[in-house]
Amino acid sequence: MDIAAVIAEREAERYTLHSQYLNEQMVRVLKTIGYDVSFKHGAGPYLYDSDGRRYLDLLSGFGVHAIGRNHAEVRKALKAVLDSDLANLVQMDASILAGVLAERLLHHVPYLDKVFFANSGAEAVEAAIKFARCATGRPGIVYAEHAFHGLTYGALALNGDANFRGGFEPMLPGCVAVPFDDLAALDRALAAQTIAAFIVEPIQGKGVNIPSEGYLAEAAALCRKYGTLFVADEIQTGLGRTGRFLAVEHWNVEPDMVLLAKALSGGHVPVGAVLSRKWIFNKIFNRMDRAVVHGSTFSKNDLAMAAGLATLQVLEAEDCVGNATRQGERLLTCFKSMIGRQEFVKDARGKGLMIGIEFGSPQSLKLRAAWSMIESVSTGLFCQLITLPLFKEHKILSQVSGHASHTIKLLPALNISDSDCDWIERAFETTISDSHRVPGAAWSLGKTLAAHAIKAGAGAS
Numbered sequence: 147m148d149i150a151a152v153i154a155e156r157e158a159e160r161y162t163l164h165s166q167y168l169n170e171q172m173v174r175v176l177k178t179i180g181y182d183v184s185f186k187h188g189a190g191p192y193l194y195d196s197d198g199r200r201y202l203d204l205l206s207g208f209g210v211h212a213i214g215r216n217h218a219e220v221r222k223a224l225k226a227v228l229d230s231d232l233a234n235l236v237q238m239d240a241s242i243l244a245g246v247l248a249e250r251l252l253h254h255v256p257y258l259d260k261v262f263f264a265n266s267g268a269e270a271v272e273a274a275i276k277f278a279r280c281a282t283g284r285p286g287i288v289y290a291e292h293a294f295h296g297l298t299y300g301a302l303a304l305n306g307d308a309n310f311r312g313g314f315e316p317m318l319p320g321c322v323a324v325p326f327d328d329l330a331a332l333d334r335a336l337a338a339q340t341i342a343a344f345i346v347e348p349i350q351g352k353g354v355n356i357p358s359e360g361y362l363a364e365a366a367a368l369c370r371k372y373g374t375l376f377v378a379d380e381i382q383t384g385l386g387r388t389g390r391f392l393a394v395e396h397w398n399v400e401p402d403m404v405l406l407a408k409a410l411s412g413g414h415v416p417v418g419a420v421l422s423r424k425w426i427f428n429k430i431f432n433r434m435d436r437a438v439v440h441g442s443t444f445s446k447n448d449l450a451m452a453a454g455l456a457t458l459q460v461l462e463a464e465d466c467v468g469n470a471t472r473q474g475e476r477l478l479t480c481f482k483s484m485i486g487r488q489e490f491v492k493d494a495r496g497k498g499l500m501i502g503i504e505f506g507s508p509q510s511l512k513l514r515a516a517w518s519m520i521e522s523v524s525t526g527l528f529c530q531l532i533t534l535p536l537f538k539e540h541k542i543l544s545q546v547s548g549h550a551s552h553t554i555k556l557l558p559a560l561n562i563s564d565s566d567c568d569w570i571e572r573a574f575e576t577t578i579s580d581s582h583r584v585p586g587a588a589w590s591l592g593k594t595l596a597a598h599a600i601k602a603g604a605g606a607s
Contacts (some may be wrong), residue, residue, distance in 0.1 A: 157184070161177070175343065201543050203215075205557060210409065213412065213460045215413055216413070224369075247454045247458075257400045259427070262277075264416070264418035265418060270407055270419060272301060274403055274405055276440055277341040280430050282374070287324050292353060306323060307548065309549040343376070346362075347380075348383050354502025369569075377404045380393060385408075385471065389498030393497065410454045417454055472530045490582065491503065506552060516589055520589075531595075535560055540576070551554055
């Protein structure tokens, strides 16, 4: 099959095909907010549309493209696998590439001993739930409010957003929510000693919520006290995103399990990983007849393993972790300087290149009235007055950090340059300044969005 020819021949049907055979509502969203530009190719941190216009991607596929799109080293590794005619997925065999990737991951996390590979972050979460229950003999799982751990059924039971859970209840039994960054609540939840694991994002993706300085270390201590496993979901925060290989390193915490995915794919082949202590593995795979008690058909496929190996090599060779620290500090300093100077900007927080800019009601009466008007239609709608002009006028792709959120999250490639940061700073400064002009172009856009929201709400009812 000539894939390039298929793409060229069917390009004009891009959205028609999706509407007819896939998710029609997603197409409606893209067209409503003007994101239906038909991206043709990507390189590094950039996207290019059908007219050749360049965009700076601050979504990175929700963190998948940590080393940018179509990195030459990853492409070379994948082509090498295809050209080698390897005996892939024999199942009754031991994959060399999986062994090497496991070895190199554990080199970065030396207090853990074993790796289980999966196909995605959600699958890694599912495995962690099973492993924790089996290893401890306990049924309960504790998670934090506002958490996001995936959308498969077990992972969904740990999802702190009712918008995702609605219509799919009842959830997996034994899953208990506690407020994020609340040690007293965690202590109460663990005290009955029925909890197998506390599964937590070191920095919550929905909102870029950062814990207080001692929270994770004390949470790990509470888990040890009550015989509960401490599991760090580093699916978005890991592999250098926050300026360390793992985000937990900022607080000198050593979890019992670490979950990875997203960036490990190199942006090409889905992969997830559970890094674990040996004694946990020995509880799961404790006899030869239980050697396959948990697994996933495609989990150790050679393409995924090669993508992971190439990604680790690029992270080190290009000092992506160091660059994330440097550029993240620069951008965060810029956004923090807007607090007080730009009335709508309430906070800027983050670590490395995981940054959240939070907006809120301003002080001046005129601006406050405008804010209240648009927020009364749909909570979080104001942020679209920032993201849409960023996209249309400044060619920056960004989005809010979650449903009904007032925070825009930045997850650019870890190898962005100084000139990319110049681009980001200019675009945000201009766009946020424009949002303070009432009436103005931003608020005309706001009225249009509000009308769409009201129409959508009426249609849903």
